[in-house]
Amino acid sequence: MEGIIKNYRRGRRTQNTRQAIILLPGVDKKAKAYAFMGKKVEYKTECGKKICGKIVDAHGDKGAVRAIFEKGLPGQAIGSKVLIQG
DSSP states (O other), X not given: OEEEEEEEEEOSSXXXXXXXXXXXXTOOSHHHXXXXXXXXXXXXXXXXXXEEEEEEEEETTTTEEEEEESSOOOGGXXXXXXXEEO
């Protein structure tokens, strides 16, 4: 399954590049988002590097999820696709 990185997790003056908000197709409620908790997420850069992460929680009431990655994601990752395994 593929998801789209919407944004970093952020506050008013800070952003955490290790944590990303991901939108999943067909998931429109918080209850459906909880079914993806614990699944692995993989982002591939243009040069072929892989940054792996894990879905840890739902974000908001519209079915978005929050994933924590091993390393910080680059700015080019926003709006791109990630692969959800499991």
